[in-house]
Amino acid sequence: MCYKLKLFVVFVLFLNVQSFYYQQIITSKKAEIASEKKAKKSSEKYQRKLNDEQKKLKKEEKQVQKHQKDLKNSEKTLDATNKKIEKLESANQKLASKINTGLTSDETIQKQQIKLKENEIEIQKLKLKKIEQQQKLKKLKSAY
Secondary structure: OHHHHHHHHHHHHHHHHHHHHHHHHHHHHHHHHHHHHHHHHHHHHHHHHHHHHHHHHHHHHHHHHHHHHHHHHHHHHHHHHHHHHHHHHHHHHHHHHHHHHOOOOHHHHHHHHHHHHHHHHHHHHHHHHHHHHHHHHHHHHHHO
């Protein structure tokens, strides 16, 4: 009987050890699963933040590109206005020299004087436009 009792105690101890061992495995697996979930959440959160930052950077890059494009366009229009002014001033000088030579009739001289005044008015308009464009360019440059 003593032998059976010892065998029974060993058997019960063996079962307890096994159940304790399995309990540890289950607990460690639960902890592992919980840590994996936590890591996954953390990773997803970081990924969302990273995506948001990338979107912000792309938006800022587009704004900078748009600003640079506006600057280039403004400079081009200013240059074109300057060329128009130079062209009209050159044409006025030619007309003035024709009028001053006096080799043509009075009617032609009057027509040329009218054309000269029209060109001067156009030059003044273009100079005003040039000033506006310069102000716009200055404003664009100061924006960034």
